[in-house]
Amino acid sequence: MTSSSRELVLDRIRRATSAEANRYEEIARGYIRTGTLDAQRRIGLMTERLREYGAAVSECSRAELPDTVAHQLQLSGRHHFVIPPGLPPEWPGNRADFKVDESLSHEEIEQCGGVVTAASAGISDSGTIVLHHGPGEGRRVISLLPDFHLCILRASQIVETLPEYFALFPQPPRLATYISGPSATADIEMTRIKGVHGPRFLSVIIVRDDA
Amino acid sequence: MSGPVMDPRIAPPFPEAALPILQNTQLRKNVAHATDVIQAKRNRLVAEKQDWQQLRSSASAIRAHVLANLTTYLEQFETKCTAAGGVVHWAKDAAEARSIILDILREENATEVIKIKTMTSAEIQLNPALEAAGIAAIETDLAELILQLGDDEPSHIVVPALHVNRRQVREIFARRMGLPELPDDPEALTAAARTYLRKKFLSVPTAISGANFLIAETGSVAIVESEGNGRMCLTLPRTLITLAGIEKVLPRFSDLEVLLQVLARSATGERLNPYNSLWSGVVPGDGPERFHVVLLDNGRSEILSRKVERQTLKCIRCAACLNTCPVYRQTGGHAYGSPYAGPIGAILTPQLEHMQHGQSLPYASSLCGACYEVCPVKINIPEVLIDLRARVVDQERAQPRRWTDPMYMGMKVANLAFASASRFRLAQAMGRLGLRLFTDKDGWIRKLPNLGARWTLSRDLPGLPNQTFRQWWTEREAGSIGERLRGKEAPR
Numbered sequence: 001m002t003s004s005s006r007e008l009v010l011d012r013i014r015r016a017t018s019a020e021a022n023r024y025e026e027i028a029r030g031y032i033r034t035g036t037l038d039a040q041r042r043i044g045l046m047t048e049r050l051r052e053y054g055a056a057v058s059e060c061s062r063a064e065l066p067d068t069v070a071h072q073l074q075l076s077g078r079h080h081f082v083i084p085p086g087l088p089p090e091w092p093g094n095r096a097d098f099k100v101d102e103s104l105s106h107e108e109i110e111q112c113g114g115v116v117t118a119a120s121a122g123i124s125d126s127g128t129i130v131l132h133h134g135p136g137e138g139r140r141v142i143s144l145l146p147d148f149h150l151c152i153l154r155a156s157q158i159v160e161t162l163p164e165y166f167a168l169f170p171q172p173p174r175l176a177t178y179i180s181g182p183s184a185t186a187d188i189e190m191t192r193i194k195g196v197h198g199p200r201f202l203s204v205i206i207v208r209d210d211a
Numbered sequence: 212m213s214g215p216v217m218d219p220r221i222a223p224p225f226p227e228a229a230l231p232i233l234q235n236t237q238l239r240k241n242v243a244h245a246t247d248v249i250q251a252k253r254n255r256l257v258a259e260k261q262d263w264q265q266l267r268s269s270a271s272a273i274r275a276h277v278l279a280n281l282t283t284y285l286e287q288f289e290t291k292c293t294a295a296g297g298v299v300h301w302a303k304d305a306a307e308a309r310s311i312i313l314d315i316l317r318e319e320n321a322t323e324v325i326k327i328k329t330m331t332s333a334e335i336q337l338n339p340a341l342e343a344a345g346i347a348a349i350e351t352d353l354a355e356l357i358l359q360l361g362d363d364e365p366s367h368i369v370v371p372a373l374h375v376n377r378r379q380v381r382e383i384f385a386r387r388m389g390l391p392e393l394p395d396d397p398e399a400l401t402a403a404a405r406t407y408l409r410k411k412f413l414s415v416p417t418a419i420s421g422a423n424f425l426i427a428e429t430g431s432v433a434i435v436e437s438e439g440n441g442r443m444c445l446t447l448p449r450t451l452i453t454l455a456g457i458e459k460v461l462p463r464f465s466d467l468e469v470l471l472q473v474l475a476r477s478a479t480g481e482r483l484n485p486y487n488s489l490w491s492g493v494v495p496g497d498g499p500e501r502f503h504v505v506l507l508d509n510g511r512s513e514i515l516s517r518k519v520e521r522q523t524l525k526c527i528r529c530a531a532c533l534n535t536c537p538v539y540r541q542t543g544g545h546a547y548g549s550p551y552a553g554p555i556g557a558i559l560t561p562q563l564e565h566m567q568h569g570q571s572l573p574y575a576s577s578l579c580g581a582c583y584e585v586c587p588v589k590i591n592i593p594e595v596l597i598d599l600r601a602r603v604v605d606q607e608r609a610q611p612r613r614w615t616d617p618m619y620m621g622m623k624v625a626n627l628a629f630a631s632a633s634r635f636r637l638a639q640a641m642g643r644l645g646l647r648l649f650t651d652k653d654g655w656i657r658k659l660p661n662l663g664a665r666w667t668l669s670r671d672l673p674g675l676p677n678q679t680f681r682q683w684w685t686e687r688e689a690g691s692i693g694e695r696l697r698g699k700e701a702p703r
Binding site: 005009010020053128140166172178179191196 | 241244249261265282285301307377429490506508515
């Protein structure tokens with residue numbers, strides 16, 4: 001049935017749109033693609049936007065990272081954390097209980113209070129964290145079920161505008177999640193409530209590239 | 212209590228459905244509050260965007276380009292999605308889409324299915340079909356859950372339960388979740404939904420979603436949301452079925468740089484939605500093992516073939532036109548008798564029904580144009596409304612009962628009168644005499660009989676002046692010629 005429906009639908013569309021030529025390259029794109037902020041202001045805007053969403057933001061040097069991570073994990077009040085394979089071992093450090101996600105079951109992930117991941121990019125204009133779910137970022141489920149997400153972002157990964165992010169990845173990822181603030185709803189009387197199903201608490205560490 | 216009818220094939224005409232709602236002050240208060248809040252947020256974020264008009268133009272151009280080249284992009288999407296491990300199905304109409312989905316679910320031995328809010332599923336009346344097949348559909352969007360548990364129907368494309376307030380939500384949750392002590396603050400109500408659904412997310416192996424966008428270049432699907440219920444449904448189950456209209460496709464991954472920006476600002480007044488998810492087919496070790504896409508025509512190819520109406524398919528379902536519409540803001544969504552409410556519903560619903568149902572909807576508008584102004588993909592909704600009204604009138608003109616319709620007969624007579632100057636003058640004279648009967652001493656008409664009563668029901672009409680323009684003009688010319696003959700210039 002479906003294969004004949006395929007032909008039927010395509011045929012209907014072909015008849016409806018016949019004799020129309022319209023080149024993709026001719027689409028006008030007058031919108032702003034590249035930002036104007038320098039690196040410091042980009043980080044500043046990213047921080048401001050994330051805080052607007054109620055996320056915690058801290059900034060540190062590479063050397064300070066283990067201490068900063070340990071501090072944030074301690075602040076979270078949680079004790080067990082999932083980490084994805086491929087996360088540099090010195091990033092999470094060893095001052096908490098970490099479980100590497102090697103095919104953990106959903107239940108095992110759920111029982112962890114938090115997760116620590118890297119990210120593929122940050123977009124300061126919208127305060128967005130981009131995950132492509134490769135090494136260091138992990139399967140989608142690990143940054144979904146735990147209630148606390150600590151995300152480590154390198155300052156050099158932060159772009160200003162959404163188009164700059166797309167320019168950065170001409171090869172589209174197989175999977176992507178763009179997170180702009182923690183899970184939220186305004187379904188009841190338009191009152192914004194943080195945390196429906198995704199992690200209720202998001203903490204972002206921005207690592208300066210001064211090595 | 213029976214809920215509102217949201218099937219355009221059996222729903223009452225708009226004016227009839229709207230009347231009782233206009234008397235429901237609680238509902239109107241809820242709708243006004245919600246639309247005010249979203250509009251204020253949307254306006255603030257649009258104002259801060261310096262390149263808003265350029266983004267709108269590009270979004271409109273991308274969507275128009277897709278529609279003009281739809282077979283190319285659909286075939287490309289199918290090829291890429293299949294190569295990535297997805298299975299693509301084509302459904303010519305709602306019945307076929309339902310049967311494809313039911314077949315997949317039977318093969319999965321599914322008894323329950325978790326759902327992400329999807330307009331297309333409501334369009335094809337999927338939930339009743341699932342129920343009839345013994346499969347429990349569990350809505351996981353908070354608003355949809357409120358409606359499902361409350362036996363209610365959605366009244367808005369983006370925030371479907373905006374007509375329900377916190378006390379009503381508390382009552383529904385307390386009753387249906389067995390939580391008599393539940394307080395009525397939104398935080399506690401949201402937490403109750405979180406607990407209630409978490410068990411379902413972890414145990415139900417089959418999910419159904421819609422799609423915000425299909426990407427031809429990669430064969431991937433994009434879903435935007437706020438709560439995370441979408442991510443749960445896209446990630447945890449073993450099998451995922453995505454139902455998408457054929458118009459949802461975008462050429463390239465990077466086109467999202469335009470569409471995501473305009474969608475988030477228009478829909479919820481955010482810079483980006485809290486969660487955007489993208490996936491291509493099946494990714495081993497991450498997410499569902501089986502993935503199906505059902506591409507739905509259901510009247511869309513017919514809309515595509517009409518020059519003026521085609522732009523309807525550019526829609527990205529942001530609902531900005533609902534929030535700004537002076538009609539929607541009074542009636543809410545239920546009066547439209549379709550999952551698609553507001554201005555976009557007024558043009559989309561009758562077309563999806565091949566102009567056989569929902570013919571009152573193109574008239575559910577004052578043609579003020581506010582919807583066109585806010586539309587992020589520049590759909591000229593008033594233009595389509597007028598075109599559809601013409602089609603409705605054409606239909607009426609073809610029916611035998613037109614001879615007993617006072618409106619039709621009135622128009623026929625008017626046609627006759629307007630076609631000749633002498634008949635027009637005669638009609639004017641007769642009208643003047645006739646209207647005098649209804650004109651009050653102060654020169655105003657307050658009550659007319661029959662069809663005219665529809666006008667005077669809510670407005671007064673100034674009585675006719677003593678002279679027509681033509682009479683005045685003739686007198687004036689006669690006067691000035693006389694002046695000229697006497698050698699004087701006519702006064703200016």
